[in-house]
Amino acid sequence: MxxxxxxxxxxxxxxxxxxxxxxxxxxxxxxxxxxEKGGRAKPYDEWTKAELYEQAKKVGIAGRSYMSKKNLIHSLQNN
Known part of the structure; x- marks a missing residue:
């Protein structure tokens, strides 16, 4: 159920x-x-670091506060 x-x-x-x-x-x-698919979201490399951080927070990526923008992108893509 x-x-x-x-x-x-x-x-x-x-x-x-x-x-x-x-x-x-x-x-x-x-x-x-x-x-959801359909291309509505812009690619991660166009996001600000703050936006990437918030997304990482939503999906529960540990250590996000110490990550650079590049590391946040990598973690989000490989999570």
Whole structure:
């Protein structure tokens, strides 16, 4: 039965299948525009460091406050 607290159930289940914890999968699946495609978001290299930091915070990337813009981009792309 789907959990009403999860905004993107399909993405949540996919993340669990590849080994993400329930907590991390829920954080990612509940981010605004999670799993949406269509090219509405600009590429990460066009984001400000503050925007990258906030996105890293939403998806739960550890150590984000010590990262450079380049490291934040790398972490977001490979998370």
């Amino acid at each position: 789907p959990d009403a607290r999860i905004k993107n159930e399909k993405q949540y289940q996919a993340l669990l299948e590849i080994g993400y914890s329930k907590e991390k999968a829920a954080r990612i699946a509940n981010t605004p525009d999670s799993g």
